[in-house]
Amino acid sequence: MWASVLECPLSREAERWDDLGMSQSGEDAVERQVRAYNAHDLDGFIASYAPTVVVEDADGRIVMNGREEMRERYGSLFATTPGLRADIVSRVRVGSYIVDEEHVTGRPDGDLHAIAIYRLDEDGLIDRVRLLR
Numbered sequence: 001m002w003a004s005v006l007e008c009p010l011s012r013e014a015e016r017w018d019d020l021g022m023s024q025s026g027e028d029a030v031e032r033q034v035r036a037y038n039a040h041d042l043d044g045f046i047a048s049y050a051p052t053v054v055v056e057d058a059d060g061r062i063v064m065n066g067r068e069e070m071r072e073r074y075g076s077l078f079a080t081t082p083g084l085r086a087d088i089v090s091r092v093r094v095g096s097y098i099v100d101e102e103h104v105t106g107r108p109d110g111d112l113h114a115i116a117i118y119r120l121d122e123d124g125l126i127d128r129v130r131l132l133r
Contacts (some may be wrong), residue, residue: 029126030098030118031089038085040078044069050127058132081106096120 025108029048036044046067055064083106090101097119104112115132
C-alpha cells in the first residue's frame with residue numbers, strides 16, 4: 001500500500017540509471033573518461049565513447065565524428081601535453097545527460113574554463129558531446 005504512495009520521479013530516475021548499468025553515486029562513462037583523460041590513457045578514454053560518437057562545438061558544428069577521429073586528435077594531444085589535466089568544478093545529471101563544468105590545465109595555450117554536455121546511450125556510453133568554451 002505505501003509503496004505506491006511513496007513512488008516518485010526521483011525513484012524512476014534512479015531506475016533509469018540502473019537500466020544504463022550505473023547508479024547515480026557510481027562511476028559512469030563520463031567519470032571513466034575524465035579519469036582516463038587525466039591519466040593520458042587513450043584506450044580507456046576512447047572506450048568510454050560509443051563508436052559513432054559526435055562531438056560538437058557550442059554552435060552545434062561537428063568537430064569530431066566517431067572514435068577513430070577522437071583517437072587521432074586525443075592521441076596527439078596526450079603525447080604533446082604531458083601536464084594536461086581536467087578538474088570537474090561541478091556536475092549535474094538529468095536523465096541520460098551529464099553536464100560538467102571543467103577547468104582544464106596544462107594546455108600550451110593556457111588554462112581553459114569549459115562546459116561539456118554529455119549524452120549517454122542505452123549502453124551507458126557517451127554518444128554525443130557539446131563543448132562550450
